[in-house]
Amino acid sequence: MNRPTRRHGRAGTALAGLLLAGASATTASAQSPTDPTIPTPTLPAQAVHTVPANADGCGSDPVGWLKDSGFEIGVPRSTQNGISFQGAVHVWDLDGSQQGDSVAPPEPLATIAVASPASVTYQSGHTYGWYAQTYDGSAYSEPTESCYFKVDSTPPTSPVITNPDFPPVGAPGEPGKADGQPTTFTLAAGHDNLPTGCTDASAPDCASSGLDHYQYALDTQSGWTNLPVAADGQATLTLAPHWGVHTLYVQSVDAAGTPSQVPSAYTFFVPWQLPGATTASLTGPATAPRAVPLHLVGQLGGGYHNPGQVLHVTRTDLLHPHGVALPDVVLGTDGTFTVTDAPQVGGADTYTVSYPGDAAYAPATASATVQVSRTAAALSVGTNASSYSYGATATVTAHLGTTFDGRTVSLYAQPHGAAKVLLRTGSVDAKGNLAVSYRLTCNTVFTATFAGDSRYAPATALRSVSTGAALSERVTGSYGTQLRGATRYLLVHHGATASVTATLTPAAPGSCVQFEFQRWTGGAWRTTSTTTCHAVNSAGVTTLGLDLRGLTGATLRIRAEYVPAAGAANAATWGGWAYLAVHP
Numbered sequence: 001m002n003r004p005t006r007r008h009g010r011a012g013t014a015l016a017g018l019l020l021a022g023a024s025a026t027t028a029s030a031q032s033p034t035d036p037t038i039p040t041p042t043l044p045a046q047a048v049h050t051v052p053a054n055a056d057g058c059g060s061d062p063v064g065w066l067k068d069s070g071f072e073i074g075v076p077r078s079t080q081n082g083i084s085f086q087g088a089v090h091v092w093d094l095d096g097s098q099q100g101d102s103v104a105p106p107e108p109l110a111t112i113a114v115a116s117p118a119s120v121t122y123q124s125g126h127t128y129g130w131y132a133q134t135y136d137g138s139a140y141s142e143p144t145e146s147c148y149f150k151v152d153s154t155p156p157t158s159p160v161i162t163n164p165d166f167p168p169v170g171a172p173g174e175p176g177k178a179d180g181q182p183t184t185f186t187l188a189a190g191h192d193n194l195p196t197g198c199t200d201a202s203a204p205d206c207a208s209s210g211l212d213h214y215q216y217a218l219d220t221q222s223g224w225t226n227l228p229v230a231a232d233g234q235a236t237l238t239l240a241p242h243w244g245v246h247t248l249y250v251q252s253v254d255a256a257g258t259p260s261q262v263p264s265a266y267t268f269f270v271p272w273q274l275p276g277a278t279t280a281s282l283t284g285p286a287t288a289p290r291a292v293p294l295h296l297v298g299q300l301g302g303g304y305h306n307p308g309q310v311l312h313v314t315r316t317d318l319l320h321p322h323g324v325a326l327p328d329v330v331l332g333t334d335g336t337f338t339v340t341d342a343p344q345v346g347g348a349d350t351y352t353v354s355y356p357g358d359a360a361y362a363p364a365t366a367s368a369t370v371q372v373s374r375t376a377a378a379l380s381v382g383t384n385a386s387s388y389s390y391g392a393t394a395t396v397t398a399h400l401g402t403t404f405d406g407r408t409v410s411l412y413a414q415p416h417g418a419a420k421v422l423l424r425t426g427s428v429d430a431k432g433n434l435a436v437s438y439r440l441t442c443n444t445v446f447t448a449t450f451a452g453d454s455r456y457a458p459a460t461a462l463r464s465v466s467t468g469a470a471l472s473e474r475v476t477g478s479y480g481t482q483l484r485g486a487t488r489y490l491l492v493h494h495g496a497t498a499s500v501t502a503t504l505t506p507a508a509p510g511s512c513v514q515f516e517f518q519r520w521t522g523g524a525w526r527t528t529s530t531t532t533c534h535a536v537n538s539a540g541v542t543t544l545g546l547d548l549r550g551l552t553g554a555t556l557r558i559r560a561e562y563v564p565a566a567g568a569a570n571a572a573t574w575g576g577w578a579y580l581a582v583h584p
Contacts, residue, residue: 031090031101031133031140038141041087041134047073048130050149051257057148063127065209065256066149070116075104075132086135087114090143094127095205103135124153125195125206152192152209152256158264159190159214159233159250166268169245174362178273179243185266187214187227187235190252209255216250221263224251243272275357278302280366282339282353287371290346290455296339296368298353300331303361307333312354317345317372318454329353345454346374374452377403379459381411381448387571388440390470390505397435398448398461400428406453409434416442416569440467441506442569468573470505471513471562475578477546482581489555489581498546502560502575507540510565515544520555533563548582556580 046056048071050064057063075087092099100117114132122128127150134141165183167173177183191211198206214235215224227250229235239248249263284296300311309331314323329337343349350369357363378401383394398409407427411434414420424436438444445464452458477498478490492498502513512533518525534542548554560575 031088031135031143033139034142035136035139036142038085038134038136038139040141040144041075041132043132043144044074047075047132048147048149051255057129058145063148063150066122066151067153067256067258068122070122072116073114073130073132075114075134083136085141086137088133088135088140089114089116089130090133091117091120091128091130093120093123094129094148122151122153123195123205124151125198125208126151127205127207150207150209150256152207152254153258154193154195154208155258155261156192156211156252156254157190158260158262159187159235159252161248161250161264161266162186162188163266163268166270169267169269175269175271175274178271180240182238182240185237185239185248187216187229187237187250188233190214190229190233190260192252192254209258211252212255212257213253214250215253215259216248218248219246221249226253241268241270243270245269275362276303276360278305278355278357278361278364280353280355280364282351282366282368284339284351284368284370287373288343289373291342291344293340293342294370296341296351296370298329298337298339298366300335300337300355300364302364305331305335305361307331309355309358311337312356313339314352314354315341315343315349316352317343317349318347318452319345323352326351343370343372346372346457347452347454348372374455374457377401377450377452377456377459379409379448379450379461381446381461381463383446383463383465385465387466387468389468390441390570390573391439392467393437393439394444394446394465395435395437396423396446396463397433398428400432400434400450402456403450404453404455406451406456408451410449410451411436412447412449413438414445414447416444420447440465442467443571466571469508469562469564469570471560471573471575472503473558473560473575473578474501474503475499475546475558475580476501478580487579489579492546492548492580492582494548494550494552494582494584496548498548499543500546500558500560500578501541501543502536504536504540504562506570507536507538508562508564508568508570509536509538509540511536511568512563512565513542513560514563515558515560518557520557525557548580551582552584554582556582 050056050066055062055064073089086103086105088103090101098120100119102115102117104114129146129148131143131146133143163185165176192208194208195206201208213229214227216227217224227235227237247265247267249265251259251263253259279301282296282298288294310328312328313326315326316323329339331337339351348369349372350367352367355364381398383396398411400409409428410425411423412420413423426434428434443466448461450459475490477496478492480491482489482491512535514533515531517529519528536542557577557579559577562573564572
């Protein structure tokens with residue numbers, strides 16, 4: 001291209017890069033016929049004013065962007081032998097869909113204004129090439145080198161504006177700052193849209209210049225000021241607006257210079273000064289009887305407040321967890337007020353007084369909680385026995401007396417050394433009872449709870465029961481059995497090696513078992529001896545040898561007793577009798 005020296009020798013570099021990106025180019029052949037004697041025009045450094053500057057796509061220069069639907073090139077007027085030539089421009093779409101020419105007649109000026117061809121419609125996302133020639137009416141000069149540009153006429157999205165100090169007009173909240181105080185706006189969510197039908201900017205004819213910056217103006221939509229944007233599409237803007245209503249306008253601008261179609265607008269109010277601080281207090285009795293008038297006294301401070309101003313009152317209680325409105329109260333001449341109520345609901349009743357504020361003073365609230373008395377509820381828990389054998393099933397019954405509007409009871413069991421477990425929660429029957437069955441394996445505490453209602457207080461009742469261990473005996477060394485009435489006797493020789501083994505369930509290591517011996521004599525069973533306590537092993541087993549010498553003809557019986565260690569999980573337990581007849 002006949003341009004300044006730095007431009008020579010680089011034709012086709014920008015085009016090669018575009019082809020690598022996936023575009024296909026039509027042949028950029030010169031308009032013919034050509035006459036080498038016609039001078040090729042020398043163009044200025046940047047004939048097509050793409051953005052950014054110097055990104056004109058000529059030689060190795062980057063390929064820039066156009067946002068408009070055309071351009072005008074100033075082709076320098078060429079003369080030769082006193083003859084002025086016409087200027088010509090050839091433009092084509094790299095995807096091969098369009099091309100066109102534009103010729104301007106000679107003018108008595110330094111340059112000839114040549115418009116882009118009317119036959120070419122520029123489409124967002126597409127890439128175009130162009131070159132210039134001189135034309136004498138019948139032939140063209142050799143063309144300048146080819147240059148390229150991309151088109152992005154698709155507007156970006158408008159940003160979202162937020163501010164922590166000034167809520168938008170019409171939105172809830174009050175200003176947090178006043179006249180002349182600095183505040184920071186956050187701009188976010190702006191991004192450059194892809195051309196219609198595109199989902200990937202790297203696809204052919206889907207080029208997008210990307211979000212470049214925001215521009216803003218206060219109370220006008222002209223005189224925009226640029227604002228840099230971060231990679232995540234966010235930016236911050238600090239202003240110190242004066243008293244009054246203001247509107248901040250912000251546009252997103254892409255790298256091609258295309259702004260968002262509709263500016264984002266944030267309208268807010270800046271007060272002359274912030275309302276004065278208001279203090280409020282409310283005190284009342286710590287406790288009060290139900291359905292009896294009580295009085296709470298409050299004070300509004302932080303400055304002088306006009307008497308007669310209205311304050312709103314609410315009460316939250318067990319029946320009104322979200323609050324119920326009470327009659328408004330009026331501010332007295334000394335800034336005090338009184339709340340009077342006769343609460344029908346017992347428990348923690350919280351009273352809240354709200355001062356709505358005015359032009360001079362900020363809103364304020366104060367609360368006080370009164371424990372309103374409730375009648376004691378009669379609650380008990382019982383079982384069908386006080387002690388149980390191992391594995392027995394207990395019937396546990398909770399009984400609830402008179403209440404107002406709550407009849408729900410919960411029953412829990414806490415086995416020895418274990419966590420409390422919920423057995424049942426439900427409404428008591430017409431007699432006030434709620435029952436549940438529970439299998440026992442150790443000493444257990446049963447608990448019944450009533451959560452209370454609006455007039456009766458919560459209640460808890462306990463019941464402890466003992467549970468014996470399972471204990472069995474087995475005698476070895478017998479040679480047979482004999483039935484005497486309903487009792488079966490083991491037959492043992494007086495000199496036999498015999499023993500009795502006791503097995504404890506659960507094993508309870510650290511506990512012990514003792515044995516009691518009785519003999520039938522004089523028409524009755526009489527205790528002859530009781531052993532010391534024999535420790536059980538880890539399996540809950542202990543064995544005692546039997547010496548039967550000298551007992552020929554005797555009738556005996558033996559039983560074991562579990563002796564629990566301190567803090568054991570089970571109560572003391574007797575095993576059954578084992579009957580022996582000693583033979584010679």
